[in-house]
Amino acid sequence: MLISRKPGFTLVELLIVIVVVATLATLVAMGARSALLASQEAKCISNLRNIGIALHLHAADHGGSFPETSHTAILDKAWITTLEDYLGDYDEIRVCPGDPRRDERLAAGGTSYLLNNFIFVPEVDPWGELLGPALNRPAAIPEPARTILVFTCADRVGTGPGNDHTHSSLWTNWRGVCADIAPGRFGSGGDPHAAQGRANYLYADNRVESIPAAEIKRKTDSGINIAQVPGIP
Numbered sequence: 001m002l003i004s005r006k007p008g009f010t011l012v013e014l015l016i017v018i019v020v021v022a023t024l025a026t027l028v029a030m031g032a033r034s035a036l037l038a039s040q041e042a043k044c045i046s047n048l049r050n051i052g053i054a055l056h057l058h059a060a061d062h063g064g065s066f067p068e069t070s071h072t073a074i075l076d077k078a079w080i081t082t083l084e085d086y087l088g089d090y091d092e093i094r095v096c097p098g099d100p101r102r103d104e105r106l107a108a109g110g111t112s113y114l115l116n117n118f119i120f121v122p123e124v125d126p127w128g129e130l131l132g133p134a135l136n137r138p139a140a141i142p143e144p145a146r147t148i149l150v151f152t153c154a155d156r157v158g159t160g161p162g163n164d165h166t167h168s169s170l171w172t173n174w175r176g177v178c179a180d181i182a183p184g185r186f187g188s189g190g191d192p193h194a195a196q197g198r199a200n201y202l203y204a205d206n207r208v209e210s211i212p213a214a215e216i217k218r219k220t221d222s223g224i225n226i227a228q229v230p231g232i233p
Contacts, residue, residue: 040097041186044152044200045208047093051113051150052206054086059138066136069165071121078161079120080111096152098185098192104159114151114180115165116227119204135229142231144204151181151227152199155192168227174220183213 059066067082084090095102096112105112119135141147157163157180166180177183178193188197195217198210219226 037098037186041198041200041210043097044185045210047096048113048150048200048202048208049206050087050093051080051083052202052208054083055149056138056206057086058083064137064139066120066138068136069115069117069120070162071117071165076109076161078109078111078164079115080113080164081109081161096185099153099182100155101159108159109161110159110163111161112153113202114153114157114163116148116151117165117168118227118229119147119149120165135232138204141204141229143229145207146230147204148201148227149204150202152185152201154178154180154182166227168225171220171225171227174217177216177220177226183211183216186210188213 055066067079069079070077078094080094087093091106094111094113095105099105099112102112104110119141135141138144151166153163168180170176171180174195181199182192183199184194184197185192185199186197188194192199195213198212199216201209201211203209216226
């Protein structure tokens with residue numbers, strides 16, 4: 001008597017199924033990550049736009065001056081705290097959603113966003129006299145459309161309120177840049193300091209631009225400091 005057998009998968013067919021399933025799972029995971037990054041980047045852009053508006057509102061209410069950083073004001077108070085009344089959801093706006101240390105910064109009273117020290121930390125001589133023009137006023141910035149006000153901080157930057165501005169005079173190489181900011185915050189494959197991905201930058205004309213990390217590195221390697229204020233010798 002013949003015994004009929006139900007058809008089943010061969011080893012080759014089973015391996016093909018496994019490969020197909022694994023490929024589909026990878027594509028789904030990549031799609032989910034891309035969607036998350038896009039959402040985080042969009043929220044970061046919104047944060048920076050709100051911060052830009054608040055900076056200019058503060059200047060309008062305070063004799064035309066931007067807020068001071070912890071370097072020139074109170075050490076235990078970040079500059080962004082002076083904008084709390086101008087920002088709708090203060091705790092949501094002061095941290096970047098792509099910052100892995102955002103909860104630490106919230107708890108410590110810090111921020112993910114750093115002010116450009118070329119503008120907000122005046123250079124002075126040993127006697128406290130200014131060595132150049134004071135630029136912490138919108139009216140004093142020669143080329144607002146080319147001047148970056150705010151950067152997204154590097155992971156290694158401390159979480160406390162004293163860590164609220166860059167040290168961009170030290171940006172003589174890529175390592176110096178990445179000690180302060182995260183040029184690859186979005187899309188860098190998990191390393192926000194790699195020359196991959198991109199980050200958002202707030203300009204003095206209140207425009208937010210997403211710039212690839214590779215472009216920032218190219219400029220840095222060619223001797224251009226992106227934090228310097230155009231039009232100032």
